[in-house]
Amino acid sequence: MQIEVKNLCHHYVGAEDNQPPALDHVNLTIDEGEFVAIIGTNGSGKSTLAKHLNGLLLPSEGECLVDGMSTLDYEYIWDIRQKVGMVFQNPDNQLVATVVEEDVAFGPENNGVPPEEIRRRVDDALRRVGMEAFRDHAPHRLSGGQKQRIAIAGALAMDSRWLVLDEPTAMLDPQGRQEVLGIVKRLHKEEGIGIVYITHYMEEAVAADRVVVMKNGVILTEGTPHEIFTQTKMLEELGLTVPVATLLADRLRAAGLDLPQNIITDEELAVALCQLR
Amino acid sequence: MSITLNNVTHTYMTGTPFERTAIKNVSFSINEGEFVAIIGHTGSGKSTLVQHLNGLLSPTTGTVTVDGIDINTKKAESLAARRKVGMVFQYPEYQLFEETIAADIAFGPRNFGLNEDEVDERVREAMDFADLDYEQYAQRSPFQLSGGQMRRVAIAGVIALKPRYLILDEPAAGLDPIGKRIIFDKIKGLHEHGTTVILVSHNMDDVAKMADRIFVMHQGVLAANGTPKEIFAQRDLLKEAGLDVPPVTETLRCLKEHGFAVDDTVLDIDEAAKSVLQAVRGDRHAE
Numbered sequence: 347m348q349i350e351v352k353n354l355c356h357h358y359v360g361a362e363d364n365q366p367p368a369l370d371h372v373n374l375t376i377d378e379g380e381f382v383a384i385i386g387t388n389g390s391g392k393s394t395l396a397k398h399l400n401g402l403l404l405p406s407e408g409e410c411l412v413d414g415m416s417t418l419d420y421e422y423i424w425d426i427r428q429k430v431g432m433v434f435q436n437p438d439n440q441l442v443a444t445v446v447e448e449d450v451a452f453g454p455e456n457n458g459v460p461p462e463e464i465r466r467r468v469d470d471a472l473r474r475v476g477m478e479a480f481r482d483h484a485p486h487r488l489s490g491g492q493k494q495r496i497a498i499a500g501a502l503a504m505d506s507r508w509l510v511l512d513e514p515t516a517m518l519d520p521q522g523r524q525e526v527l528g529i530v531k532r533l534h535k536e537e538g539i540g541i542v543y544i545t546h547y548m549e550e551a552v553a554a555d556r557v558v559v560m561k562n563g564v565i566l567t568e569g570t571p572h573e574i575f576t577q578t579k580m581l582e583e584l585g586l587t588v589p590v591a592t593l594l595a596d597r598l599r600a601a602g603l604d605l606p607q608n609i610i611t612d613e614e615l616a617v618a619l620c621q622l623r
Numbered sequence: 624m625s626i627t628l629n630n631v632t633h634t635y636m637t638g639t640p641f642e643r644t645a646i647k648n649v650s651f652s653i654n655e656g657e658f659v660a661i662i663g664h665t666g667s668g669k670s671t672l673v674q675h676l677n678g679l680l681s682p683t684t685g686t687v688t689v690d691g692i693d694i695n696t697k698k699a700e701s702l703a704a705r706r707k708v709g710m711v712f713q714y715p716e717y718q719l720f721e722e723t724i725a726a727d728i729a730f731g732p733r734n735f736g737l738n739e740d741e742v743d744e745r746v747r748e749a750m751d752f753a754d755l756d757y758e759q760y761a762q763r764s765p766f767q768l769s770g771g772q773m774r775r776v777a778i779a780g781v782i783a784l785k786p787r788y789l790i791l792d793e794p795a796a797g798l799d800p801i802g803k804r805i806i807f808d809k810i811k812g813l814h815e816h817g818t819t820v821i822l823v824s825h826n827m828d829d830v831a832k833m834a835d836r837i838f839v840m841h842q843g844v845l846a847a848n849g850t851p852k853e854i855f856a857q858r859d860l861l862k863e864a865g866l867d868v869p870p871v872t873e874t875l876r877c878l879k880e881h882g883f884a885v886d887d888t889v890l891d892i893d894e895a896a897k898s899v900l901q902a903v904r905g906d907r908h909a910e
Contacts, residue, residue, distance in 0.1 A: 520865065546800065
């Protein structure tokens with residue numbers, strides 16, 4: 347069970363001829379249960395890639411396979427969209443109903459799931475995102491973080507095995523950011539749901555198993571958070587931010603402290619400094 | 624010269640079952656030339672508050688004055704005072720509407736009654752702010768620009784009104800670090816040239832780096848008002864208000880918990896490094 351992106355190219359319709367493709371021969375495999383973060387500047391192709399993972403966009407060249415099913419094969423498109431759930435940046439753009447539980451039920455209802463099964467799935471999904479107390483609330487009156495949790499519940503009610511989240515915290519306040527990231531981490535760790543997480547917040551990307559760096563429609567490099575975030579020079583040249591602990595470690599090393607190279611979290615910095623005592 | 628709120632309360636839908644007081648007895652002054660940030664979680668009253676600063680909302684009770692003039696009267700001086708305060712909403716690029724960039728920017732100045740020569744001059748200046756060459760871009764559609772450029776054109780449309788006080792609601796939301804730096808450098812430039820800036824943001828790091836003074840809104844009241852150093856030292860208050868400290872403060876606090884005598888109120892990375900060095904070397908001397 348995996349998502350395989352093979353030689354994927356995407357040309358947007360209406361783009362001028364001399365414009366480079368939004369995706370240029372991208373290859374990427376995401377295993378079941380993996381947590382992959384995708385980082386890169388605006389226009390690097392992150393969101394375009396995300397929209398290929400459940401067939402919202404279709405390849406101009408190459409292919410995208412979910413459990414061996416190609417998004418180009420119309421017969422499979424609904425199965426693919428069931429397996430791969432999507433959460434977008436703006437919570438207001440993806441809630442459709444006027445009552446929370448009806449919103450979560452929207453997907454399974456459209457798939458013709460029997461009513462008692464829908465009931466069970468909706469209850470279960472709301473419990474898993476900690477929103478059962480809000481079941482009969484109006485979605486538009488919830489906070490941004492709560493709205494995103496409802497959007498995640500909508501995917502869970504479809505029994506999705508993967509969640510693709512495109513900057514889900516960009517519009518949220520600090521509390522909302524923590525709520526959403528906390529739920530995503532839990533779903534990955536405890537339930538084994540595969541996560542593809544696009545973000546500009548490096549503190550969030552640190553939680554991933556693997557970080558993919560995109561630029562101009564290609565995958566520039568990928569590796570563990572430690573491998574990627576310790577390359578401060580590359581990140582700065584790309585115009586991305588570097589975790590504070592890494593920046594601080596760089597400066598301390600320059601001032602003569604003997605610190606290891608692989609520091610990306612506050613805790614790691616503290617432990618390394620303790621060893622100098 | 625200042626914007627002053629005196630005991631401002633705003634209640635939505637008074638006299639209905641949906642009646643809700645969004646801000647309660649808020650009083651403060653923002654002086655000309657300051658760079659102020661307003662922080663608070665979703666629903667804390669920030670948006671209601673800033674909409675009072677240029678008269679988009681009127682107080683249910685209390686007064687708002689701009690340079691000493693009450694902006695909520697029907698007098699001509701009230702309108703003139705409101706016009707000193709420019710407002711850039713969240714995702715301003717959604718408000719672009721004209722066929723060309725020049726026409727979009729010209730909309731505000733023309734409505735303020737400037738003659739065509741003045742309007743043209745304002746458009747040129749605003750395009751300069753947006754880093755768009757006039758000859759090349761004036762007659763193009765704003766909808767063919769990149770996200771960051773569209774954002775700058777939308778902000779330029781407000782800059783063209785030459786506000787003395789400029790309110791920006793999350794001007795960098797959704798932009799990558801480079802796009803964000805460009806916008807913030809522009810805003811800093813305006814501030815250096817005398818514009819008073821009021822920034823609403825969820826990003827504690829940006830706020831710590833840019834503002835002279837921070838207002839914390841919580842449950843409709845002004846919960847705190849101080850310099851970034853003063854505000855970010857009050858961890859419990861921020862937590863209570865659903866907010867957070869900047870990443871650098873978080874890192875220093877973690878080191879402090881591990882027994883290092885670092886100064887966790889510094890907000891600049893170089894100062895933080897200095898403080899950590901001192902703490903580590905101090906420890907070694909002690910042994």
